Amino acid sequence: MAVIEADTTQLALPTAPKPTKPLGIFARPVATKGWKSWLFSVDHKRIGIMYGVASMSFFAIGGSEALLIRTQLARPGQKLLSAALYNQVFTMHGVTMIFLVVMPLFAAFANYLIPLQIGARDVAFPRLNAFSFWCYLFGGLFLNSSWFLGGGADGGWFNYAPNSSVTFSPGHGIDFYTLGLLITGIASTVGAVNLIITVMNLRAPGMTYMRMPVFTWMTFINQFLLLFALPPITVALFLLMFDRLFGANFFNAALGGDPLLWQHLFWLFGHPEVYIMVLPAFGMVSEILPVFSRKPIFGYPFMVASGVAIGFMGFGVWAHHMFASGMGPVSVTAFSLSTMFIAVPTGVKILNWMATIYGGRLKMTAAMMFALALIPLFTIGGLSGVTHAFAPADTQQTDTYYIVAHFHYVLFGGSFFVLLGGFYFWWPKIFGFMLDEKLGKWHFWLTFIGFNLTFGPMHMLGLQGMSRRIFTYSEGQGFDLWNFVATIGAYIIAISVIVFLVNCWVSYRRHKANPVNPGPDPWDARTLEWSIPSPTPEHNFDYVPQIEELDDFWHRKYGHDEQGRPVKIADAADIAQKGDAKNVHLPSPSYWPIVVSAGLPFIAYGLIFNLGWAILGSILLAGGVWGWVIEPSTAPASEHPHDDSGHGDEPDGSADAAAAELPAAEREEAPVG
Amino acid sequence: MAEVIAVGDLDDTAQVGGAAEAHTPGPEDEFGIHAGHHTNTGISNEKLAMWLFLGSECLLFGGLISTYLLYKNRPGALLFKDAAKGARAGSPVRISELFDIPFTSVSSFVLLASSLTMVFAVLAAARNQESRLRLWLGATAALGAVFVGGQVYEFTSFVKEGLGYTSNVSTSAFYTLTGFHGVHVTLGIIMLLTCLAMTFRARKASPEAVEIVGLYWHFVDVIWILIFTIVYLIP
Numbered sequence: 001m002a003v004i005e006a007d008t009t010q011l012a013l014p015t016a017p018k019p020t021k022p023l024g025i026f027a028r029p030v031a032t033k034g035w036k037s038w039l040f041s042v043d044h045k046r047i048g049i050m051y052g053v054a055s056m057s058f059f060a061i062g063g064s065e066a067l068l069i070r071t072q073l074a075r076p077g078q079k080l081l082s083a084a085l086y087n088q089v090f091t092m093h094g095v096t097m098i099f100l101v102v103m104p105l106f107a108a109f110a111n112y113l114i115p116l117q118i119g120a121r122d123v124a125f126p127r128l129n130a131f132s133f134w135c136y137l138f139g140g141l142f143l144n145s146s147w148f149l150g151g152g153a154d155g156g157w158f159n160y161a162p163n164s165s166v167t168f169s170p171g172h173g174i175d176f177y178t179l180g181l182l183i184t185g186i187a188s189t190v191g192a193v194n195l196i197i198t199v200m201n202l203r204a205p206g207m208t209y210m211r212m213p214v215f216t217w218m219t220f221i222n223q224f225l226l227l228f229a230l231p232p233i234t235v236a237l238f239l240l241m242f243d244r245l246f247g248a249n250f251f252n253a254a255l256g257g258d259p260l261l262w263q264h265l266f267w268l269f270g271h272p273e274v275y276i277m278v279l280p281a282f283g284m285v286s287e288i289l290p291v292f293s294r295k296p297i298f299g300y301p302f303m304v305a306s307g308v309a310i311g312f313m314g315f316g317v318w319a320h321h322m323f324a325s326g327m328g329p330v331s332v333t334a335f336s337l338s339t340m341f342i343a344v345p346t347g348v349k350i351l352n353w354m355a356t357i358y359g360g361r362l363k364m365t366a367a368m369m370f371a372l373a374l375i376p377l378f379t380i381g382g383l384s385g386v387t388h389a390f391a392p393a394d395t396q397q398t399d400t401y402y403i404v405a406h407f408h409y410v411l412f413g414g415s416f417f418v419l420l421g422g423f424y425f426w427w428p429k430i431f432g433f434m435l436d437e438k439l440g441k442w443h444f445w446l447t448f449i450g451f452n453l454t455f456g457p458m459h460m461l462g463l464q465g466m467s468r469r470i471f472t473y474s475e476g477q478g479f480d481l482w483n484f485v486a487t488i489g490a491y492i493i494a495i496s497v498i499v500f501l502v503n504c505w506v507s508y509r510r511h512k513a514n515p516v517n518p519g520p521d522p523w524d525a526r527t528l529e530w531s532i533p534s535p536t537p538e539h540n541f542d543y544v545p546q547i548e549e550l551d552d553f554w555h556r557k558y559g560h561d562e563q564g565r566p567v568k569i570a571d572a573a574d575i576a577q578k579g580d581a582k583n584v585h586l587p588s589p590s591y592w593p594i595v596v597s598a599g600l601p602f603i604a605y606g607l608i609f610n611l612g613w614a615i616l617g618s619i620l621l622a623g624g625v626w627g628w629v630i631e632p633s634t635a636p637a638s639e640h641p642h643d644d645s646g647h648g649d650e651p652d653g654s655a656d657a658a659a660a661e662l663p664a665a666e667r668e669e670a671p672v673g
Numbered sequence: 674m675a676e677v678i679a680v681g682d683l684d685d686t687a688q689v690g691g692a693a694e695a696h697t698p699g700p701e702d703e704f705g706i707h708a709g710h711h712t713n714t715g716i717s718n719e720k721l722a723m724w725l726f727l728g729s730e731c732l733l734f735g736g737l738i739s740t741y742l743l744y745k746n747r748p749g750a751l752l753f754k755d756a757a758k759g760a761r762a763g764s765p766v767r768i769s770e771l772f773d774i775p776f777t778s779v780s781s782f783v784l785l786a787s788s789l790t791m792v793f794a795v796l797a798a799a800r801n802q803e804s805r806l807r808l809w810l811g812a813t814a815a816l817g818a819v820f821v822g823g824q825v826y827e828f829t830s831f832v833k834e835g836l837g838y839t840s841n842v843s844t845s846a847f848y849t850l851t852g853f854h855g856v857h858v859t860l861g862i863i864m865l866l867t868c869l870a871m872t873f874r875a876r877k878a879s880p881e882a883v884e885i886v887g888l889y890w891h892f893v894d895v896i897w898i899l900i901f902t903i904v905y906l907i908p
Contacts, residue, residue, distance in 0.1 A: 258747075
């Protein structure tokens with residue numbers, strides 16, 4: 001008996017172990033519940049939720065850092081943080097909020113919503129999608145682990161050379177910055193390729209480009225910005241890393257290294273990055289306002305075209321961050337002009353939103369209030385931005401709190417407000433229950449008041465001459481009052497975040513105690529994601545919808561009378577899909593995305609501390625890629641995920657209609673992933 | 674499907690299958706099932722992904738080439754006298770003074786020739802000629818390896834002359850730019866060898882996979898033409 005068993009193992013080892021595990025050495029993960037089902041999931045909805053949870057956790061970290069900053073600056077001469085620690089805290093606050101909160105939160109919504117808005121079952125490369133998420137998460141954890149390994153980066157989020165050299169920043173913080181951002185950069189690049197192809201290749205029949213929802217459009221443009229903006233910063237980060245770790249001379253001024261090289265490479269990324277963080281917000285506003293105004297978006301083609309224009313022009317304005325660097329009058333004039341021009345497409349959008357709500361029957365839900373807040377807040381931020389475009393004014397404002405006020409008005413007042421609105425708006429679709437509206441309105445007003453109290457006074461502080469990035473100021477400089485007000489505002493924002501968390505918890509408990517399904521379409525909305533049940537079934541669509549016009553779902557619900565007013569012709573519940581399709585062939589979960597991405601932080605630790613770690617990381621990476629390549633992206637045959645008796649990995653040609661629609665990508669190329 | 678509203682609505686072409694079929698060469702093309710998956714553009718997801726990735730790569734090399742152009746004649750590059758040991762000790766140097774144009778021309782020619790063999794490989798894959806596919810994949814990988822070998826030789830000879838990675842700004846920029854390119858070629862060789870190894874296994878690389886590797890390979894060659902012209906030929 002024992003002999004025979006030994007025999008079979010010997011025979012089985014060299015080739016594939018069992019016919020039921022085609023090609024892979026390991027079986028596929030099969031869990032559909034519990035933590036394993038999340039860890040190995042390739043479902044765009046789960047990945048979207050994981051992006052959301054991870055980025056809100058980083059938001060807690062970045063927010064705590066903000067509170068530390070504000071507490072330190074509340075009164076003159078505070079000693080809560082030392083100058084060195086203050087440098088680390090404001091640097092990590094900026095890096096965390098930009099790379100680990102706002103960008104991935106948009107990735108969360110993009111992941112969840114784009115396939116639903118274009119009528120697809122998943123993204124083009126489900127495993128690469130999981131890979132993007134894990135790269136982001138591990139990159140973010142790696143970056144934050146610097147706090148325990150000698151201190152965070154301390155050069156500001158833009159990390160100007162030569163201040164970032166070993167001479168001026170001898171700790172490891174900036175190495176964590178370069179390597180951490182390289183890892184999250186991989187996540188963004190792969191994600192960008194994935195989402196672009198999803199939009200280009202997987203739209204439902206009839207969903208032409210000019211019928212896509214504005215959110216999908218803006219996110220689509222955004223992915224191109226990411227694709228072309230990330231390589232310059234990748235170059236910059238590599239150069240800095242080689243300088244610091246291998247003794248290269250790129251930013252070594254003693255040998256003729258040029259600090260402006262860093263600034264150009266960084267801002268060639270950094271300015272498109274600003275639009276990367278705001279274009280999806282523009283898209284979300286353009287989804288929320290029409291629904292709660294009960295009017296279509298005003299000037300849809302102009303909305304799309306102005307987004308494209310912002311995308312293009314966003315690459316031509318970067319040097320306005322460098323007016324004080326002495327780069328010469330020609331460059332300054334050119335970039336000053338281009339910066340004024342980019343205000344035009346943004347102005348088009350602002351006008352279109354106002355025309356959308358004009359004459360509408362406004363329904364002031366929490367989602368609507370957050371979205372509406374973008375219009376004044378972003379306009380204030382935009383206007384102070386135009387003042388930076390005038391180079392003589394900018395040289396006065398550079399590196400003062402006026403700049404801090406400006407970018408918080410566009411990024412917090414613009415992007416983050418809308419993201420919060422997006423939570424209220426899409427929550428029922430994602431989790432199957434509504435958030436409490438009353439608490440939601442408390443949340444809104446607290447955020448709104450706290451935000452303006454915090455960042456409004458910074459305009460004045462900046463114009464009075466208070467510098468950015470100083471860890472304290474002395475009494476009698478005239479900064480006391482407004483700093484104190486700003487700190488009060490920051491704590492009000494912190495309370496508003498707690499109100500939001502309470503809202504999530506209370507609403508969840510209420511839902512558990514007395515489950516009420518919000519139905520497919522709780523807001524009487526316009527786009528495709530509302531034509532399927534809430535929460536979204538695993539397979540998204542029972543059948544692939546046929547699209548006939550912009551806001552197709554709305555037009556199936558409403559016709560027009562003679563005056564052009566909408567008249568209800570069908571009930572959402574009747575025309576919505578039931579979500580009960582069986583045997584839909586979905587992309588199978590996989591171990592490899594998490595394994596491959598887990599290799600990256602080890603390599604990074606290895607480069608900083610001990611190359612032994614890098615070897616371990618490389619083994620994980622190479623082994624993971626190998627496992628990935630030989631594993632077909634979907635489990636064989638069009639039946640059920642595992643235990644297939646068929647011989648090979650070729651899905652038979654007679655796949656049923658549902659399987660034929662499967663957007664799952666096959667055989668992803670190893671070098672891409 | 675009944676209605677055709679928008680001009681240039683790619684969905685409709687993809688639905689009737691015209692565009693999709695153009696990319697799946699033979700009827701016996703057992704691996705082409707997914708390549709023929711109808712997509713809105715008619716181009717498979719994988720191939721489109723490679724195009725986008727290469728678009729992104731253009732900017733990566735753009736940044737590195739700009740860095741080299743900025744630094745090649747920097748004062749530091751000229752005046753750092755202690756860098757060169759041996760024969761050139763004490764004289765001002767920059768990396769471009771060490772270039773051996775005839776040698777690099779030959780290795781550039783080798784790399785360009787590999788683009789031709791890659792075309793033959795893609796052709797053989799499309800025609801399902803297995804032995805020719807093996808021959809041309811192997812030839813392409815071998816030519817690529819000769820190029821990388823040439824680069825290793827070049828680097829070592831420069832270092833022997835006394836100009837290492839950390840000598841001055843121009844050497845840092847030169848080694849980084851050409852090194853990034855060399856790593857790209859090496860990854861390409863790994864992809865080629867993977868395709869080659871798969872021809873001996875039951876699960877073969879599809880003609881389209883070979884084509885995608887070809888896209889990458891040609892891109893790396895084109896980048897080298899730029900680097901050779903900008904770095905080596907322009908004084």
